[in-house]
Amino acid sequence: xxxxxxxxxxxxxxxxxxxxxxxxxVQQTQDFTVPYDATTTVLGxxxxxxxxxxxxxxxxxxxxxxxxxSCAMVVNGRSRLACKTKITDLLGGxxxxxxxxxxxxxxxxxxxxxxxxxxxxxxxxxVVDIAPFYQKVKDILxxxxxxxxxxxxxxxxxxxxxxxxxxxxxxxxxxxxxxxMVENPSFIGPAALAKAYRFVSxxxxxxxxxxxxxxxxxxxxxxxxxxxxxxxxxxxxxAPMEAIVKLRSLAMEAGITNNDGARHAMVFxxxxxxxxxxxxxxxxxKTKGIxxxxxxxxxxxxxxxxxxIPNPFPFDHKVDKLDEVKAIYAELxxxxxxxxxxAADSGPGAG
Amino acid sequence: xxxxxxxxxxxxxxxLRAAFEGVTxxxxxxxxxxxxxxxxxxxxxxxxxxxxxxxxxxxxHHAYDTVKGAxxxxxxxxxxxxxxxxxxxxxxxxxMGCPFSRENDGTIAQRAFGGQNFPRTAYAADRTGHAMLHTxxxxxxxxxxxxxDEYFLMEITSDAGRATGAVVMDIRSGKLQHLQAKxxxxxxxxxxxxxxxxxxxxxxxxxxxAHAMRAGAPAAxxxxxxxxxxxxxxxxxxxxxxxxxxxxxxxxxxxxxxMQKYAPNKLELASRDVVSRSMVTEINNGNGQxxxxxxxxxxxxxxxxxxxxxxxxxLAMDFEGVDPIDQPIPVRPTCHYTMGGIRTDKLGxxxxxxxxxxxxEAACVSVHGANRLGANSxxxxxxxxxxxxxxxVDFVNNREGRDGVATDGSHAVAKVSARIAALKGxxxxxxxxxxxxxxxxxxxxxxxCSVFRDEARLNQAWAAIQTAKAGLxxxxxxxxxxxxxTDVITALELENLVLMAxxxxxxxxxxxxSRGAHSRTDFPTxxxxxxxxxxxxxxxxxxxxxxxxxxxxxxxxxxQYAPAERKY
Ligand SMILES: Cc1cc2nc3c(=O)[nH]c(=O)nc-3n(C[C@H](O)[C@H](O)[C@H](O)COP(=O)(O)OP(=O)(O)OC[C@H]3O[C@@H](n4cnc5c(N)ncnc54)[C@H](O)[C@@H]3O)c2cc1C
Ligand code: SF4
Ligand code: SF4
Ligand code: FES
Numbered sequence: 061x062x063x064x065x066x067x068x069x070x071x072x073x074x075x076x077x078x079x080x081x082x083x084x085x086v087q088q089t090q091d092f093t094v095p096y097d098a099t100t101t102v103l104g105x106x107x108x109x110x111x112x113x114x115x116x117x118x119x120x121x122x123x124x125x126x127x128x129x130s131c132a133m134v135v136n137g138r139s140r141l142a143c144k145t146k147i148t149d150l151l152g153g154x155x156x157x158x159x160x161x162x163x164x165x166x167x168x169x170x171x172x173x174x175x176x177x178x179x180x181x182x183x184x185x186x187v188v189d190i191a192p193f194y195q196k197v198k199d200i201l202x203x204x205x206x207x208x209x210x211x212x213x214x215x216x217x218x219x220x221x222x223x224x225x226x227x228x229x230x231x232x233x234x235x236x237x238x239x240x241m242v243e244n245p246s247f248i249g250p251a252a253l254a255k256a257y258r259f260v261s262x263x264x265x266x267x268x269x270x271x272x273x274x275x276x277x278x279x280x281x282x283x284x285x286x287x288x289x290x291x292x293x294x295x296x297x298x299a300p301m302e303a304i305v306k307l308r309s310l311a312m313e314a315g316i317t318n319n320d321g322a323r324h325a326m327v328f329x330x331x332x333x334x335x336x337x338x339x340x341x342x343x344x345x346k347t348k349g350i351x352x353x354x355x356x357x358x359x360x361x362x363x364x365x366x367x368x369i370p371n372p373f374p375f376d377h378k379v380d381k382l383d384e385v386k387a388i389y390a391e392l393x394x395x396x397x398x399x400x401x402x403a404a405d406s407g408p409g410a411g
Numbered sequence: 412x413x414x415x416x417x418x419x420x421x422x423x424x425x426x427l428r429a430a431f432e433g434v435t436x437x438x439x440x441x442x443x444x445x446x447x448x449x450x451x452x453x454x455x456x457x458x459x460x461x462x463x464x465x466x467x468x469x470x471x472h473h474a475y476d477t478v479k480g481a482x483x484x485x486x487x488x489x490x491x492x493x494x495x496x497x498x499x500x501x502x503x504x505x506x507m508g509c510p511f512s513r514e515n516d517g518t519i520a521q522r523a524f525g526g527q528n529f530p531r532t533a534y535a536a537d538r539t540g541h542a543m544l545h546t547x548x549x550x551x552x553x554x555x556x557x558x559x560d561e562y563f564l565m566e567i568t569s570d571a572g573r574a575t576g577a578v579v580m581d582i583r584s585g586k587l588q589h590l591q592a593k594x595x596x597x598x599x600x601x602x603x604x605x606x607x608x609x610x611x612x613x614x615x616x617x618x619x620x621a622h623a624m625r626a627g628a629p630a631a632x633x634x635x636x637x638x639x640x641x642x643x644x645x646x647x648x649x650x651x652x653x654x655x656x657x658x659x660x661x662x663x664x665x666x667x668x669x670m671q672k673y674a675p676n677k678l679e680l681a682s683r684d685v686v687s688r689s690m691v692t693e694i695n696n697g698n699g700q701x702x703x704x705x706x707x708x709x710x711x712x713x714x715x716x717x718x719x720x721x722x723x724x725x726l727a728m729d730f731e732g733v734d735p736i737d738q739p740i741p742v743r744p745t746c747h748y749t750m751g752g753i754r755t756d757k758l759g760x761x762x763x764x765x766x767x768x769x770x771x772e773a774a775c776v777s778v779h780g781a782n783r784l785g786a787n788s789x790x791x792x793x794x795x796x797x798x799x800x801x802x803x804v805d806f807v808n809n810r811e812g813r814d815g816v817a818t819d820g821s822h823a824v825a826k827v828s829a830r831i832a833a834l835k836g837x838x839x840x841x842x843x844x845x846x847x848x849x850x851x852x853x854x855x856x857x858x859x860c861s862v863f864r865d866e867a868r869l870n871q872a873w874a875a876i877q878t879a880k881a882g883l884x885x886x887x888x889x890x891x892x893x894x895x896x897t898d899v900i901t902a903l904e905l906e907n908l909v910l911m912a913x914x915x916x917x918x919x920x921x922x923x924x925s926r927g928a929h930s931r932t933d934f935p936t937x938x939x940x941x942x943x944x945x946x947x948x949x950x951x952x953x954x955x956x957x958x959x960x961x962x963x964x965x966x967x968x969x970x971q972y973a974p975a976e977r978k979y
Binding site: 110114123130201223227230264 | 510613896
């Protein structure tokens with residue numbers, strides 16, 4: 061190295077550390093000064109702390125390439141992968157860069173706050189207990205089942221819907237940011253529901269209707285508040301909320317309406333156009349800003365295509381921009397939501 | 412103490428595929444993994460898995476490509492078996508629900524990969540390993556494999572030449588446990604972390620192989636380490652060979668393609684060792700920039716890049732700050748795959764320790780010989796996961812395994828416990844930080860034991876290993892607690908990595924020829940007379956070092972497999 065004498069830029073990592081003693085979690089922040097350059101990630105900075113300053117700092121990591129799902133944590137208020145988030149993206153004005161909706165907490169320009177995921181018990185420092193998260197994934201019976209609805213033939217596009225969600229790396233970021241989970245810790249959660257959609261939309265799955273029935277029960281698809289946080293949080297572009305909306309649509313199409321959520325949805329069906337009750341497209345308005353932007357965002361477009369499907373939302377919000385909502389709704393009527401064939405692949409991720 | 416019929420260490424593709432055989436045969440099957448199974452390194456494989464599925468293809472051609480790619484020290488019986496079983500192994504996975512990409516008629520889609528005569532690489536978009544891993548994990552849940560999530564292998568126990576189980580640590584609590592088993596399988600993946608530039612997950616530290624060596628099961632082929640031609644210059648993150656399959660060029664600092672000089676027919680799609688050496692030669696001849704050359708996709712056009720290579724584009728932008736639509740991507744040969752592993756027979760059992768099996772990257776059934784073909788290692792995991800799994804079932808039901816073992820693991824647990832206590836007890840004062848040892852080791856290995864080797868460099872690497880070993884004796888940890896002590900875990904991983912590095916340098920010194928990925932500038936040609944053999948590396952407890960041996964290459968007498976010059 062020829063340039064070793066150049067003093068590097070540094071920033072402060074403010075890490076929320078924690079230990080459990082006698083069953084009780086005690087947390088406290090600790091500041092570390094770390095050097096960085098244009099390619100340093102939060103994970104790189106944590107590795108620096110652990111390697112050079114304090115080996116007791118505890119976090120999970122493996123692939124360092126945003127594919128194994130180990131390193132999701134809360135950075136400057138939002139759940140993200142430490143290995144995918146660059147220090148320079150967090151400093152002075154760049155906060156939103158790794159987040160789909162570009163609205164993030166603006167903190168102290170030179171302090172980066174790092175903490176463990178939310179909605180899950182902390183075991184130590186940045187490590188949370190992932191067992192409950194995975195238990196919920198197991199609860200949806202995450203494997204293709206034999207049964208009467210199995211289709212023999214698959215085509216090039218058969219897995220289009222499956223691919224929409226199969227980029228999920230089970231990192232838990234969506235679960236950590238999910239608002240419904242705060243209210244109801246038994247809610248099965250965005251990742252498990254996205255995984256469920258993966259099976260419901262697989263032509264080889266034999267028990268689709270049975271699955272939809274199960275998912276319509278308590279703590280299932282109707283417990284989501286459709287806050288959109290999971291879409292923002294997901295580092296792989298999975299858009300769990302979209303999968304949940306699709307599951308609801310399929311459940312209602314299959315006549316599974318004997319539950320509160322679905323009944324609610326039917327009541328609101330006609331209100332939407334008239335009153336501008338908050339719905340998915342409006343959600344997107346909120347996150348993406350303007351009506352015109354919808355067409356440019358594949359995930360958003362899919363999500364927004366509500367069409368003939370009733371548009372369930374458990375809370376009725378009167379909406380300010382009624383005209384815009386009506387316009388979107390009219391647009392969606394022309395292009396119904398496709399829950400059977402084509403869907404945008406979740407691709408490499410939103411960030 | 413807990414008893415299982417089969418204990419598998421490692422929950423990547425190989426481990427989970429083997430577990431499927433155990434559990435569906437009705438045996439009490441457990442899998443141990445230091446990270447959650449879905450975090451296993453298998454999830455990172457983008458490109459695909461080879462299988463002669465297409466009726467116009469022929470597994471014999473696949474086998475020939477593999478024998479040749481292996482530079483003729485692959486074991487021919489295992490290679491034949493792998494290639495013949497490949498289509499079924501892929502179809503098995505498809506049946507389990509793996510969403511492989513399709514052709515218009517619904518058949519499994521296949522793409523071209525390096526060093527092969529036919530586009531026979533099946534894939535699931537650009538996340539093949541991820542899709543396969545999730546599918547096998549789903550099956551593990553479906554059939555009730557007992558999974559020890561976040562348990563760390565501390566020792567493989569054996570008694571009178573027979574593996575009896577494993578001592579493992581529950582990372583969450585720090586508690587030790589002996590798992591007794593009639594058959595033990597090591598499927599802990601590779602050890603590419605020993606090089607400074609690598610594409611591997613941070614968990615790829617060769618733990619299982621190192622412990623098998625200590626337990627009396629030698630490794631082989633450690634001198635053969637594959638350097639992938641196209642790791643990103645700065646981070647080592649992989650740019651898949653699929654990109655060259657789509658038509659990407661390699662260009663030097665002068666902006667010109669250079670592969671025509673080295674592989675006039677296959678050009679950029681020659682075998683990996685050939686391409687890596689060509690690149691380093693160009694760099695050494697002054698046609699590189701900052702120690703790398705460039706991967707150029709600009710001529711493919713924006714539309715194709717956006718459609719077929721979105722993930723690759725994202726990686727280049729995130730980690731190299733370059734948008735491949737407008738600029739070539741800086742790349743350099745980067746350690747990618749370790750051909751070495753626990754030396755086994757054709758079906759995956761150790762040649763020396765009964766009841767110990769190995770599968771996947773941790774094994775050396777030697778289907779890769781001196782150089783692995785792209786997309787053959789995912790294949791190895793699912794074919795030999797299956798074959799070795801079945802052989803374990805047979806071992807437990809019908810062979811020596813039937814009698815079981817009655818060992819008391821408490822002695823082994825006590826020993827391991829003392830080892831951890833000693834590690835935690837070492838003072839900071841006069842001690843060495845693990846980072847210091849690790850950084851020096853990986854840089855020395857990169858400098859002196861990578862794409863090109865010679866005696867002087869290897870001597871230097873050897874000296875570095877001895878320094879690292881001395882350092883380990885003084886290594887101290889900051890974290891003295893019980894629960895989730897990753898400071899201790901990484902120190903233990905480092906011990907394993909140092910042993911793997913010692914084996915790699917020792918065998919590289921021993922093999923005085925150039926073959927496959929092992930290229931010695933002081934012995935530049937292949938020497939079939941003396942070196943058509945595997946070099947084994949065992950662990951000697953008395954000298955606390957590696958001992959070398961030989962194991963013959965298994966041949967089938969197929970005249971087509973007679974050594975020939977490798978041209979691409
Ligand atoms: C970036 C990248 C891309 C690749 N792409 C391809 C490709 O396209 N095609 C192809 O064929 N190959 C590819 N490979 C190679 C291939 O992915 C691996 O060789 C293969 O996945 C190894 O699988 P495995 O099951 O043997 O081990 P792994 O998937 O590495 O699993 C190892 C398991 O062992 C466990 N383990 C390790 N140590 C311990 C311990 N001490 N205690 C307990 N558990 C332990 C881990 O937790 C893990 O579960 C790629 C490799 C890389 C690095
Ligand atoms: S949209 Fe639903 S699932 Fe997603 S974060 Fe909000 S409440 Fe949770
Ligand atoms: S849906 Fe996205 S955020 Fe949620 S677990 Fe999967 S990859 Fe992570
Ligand atoms: S380390 Fe694997 S996702 Fe971050």
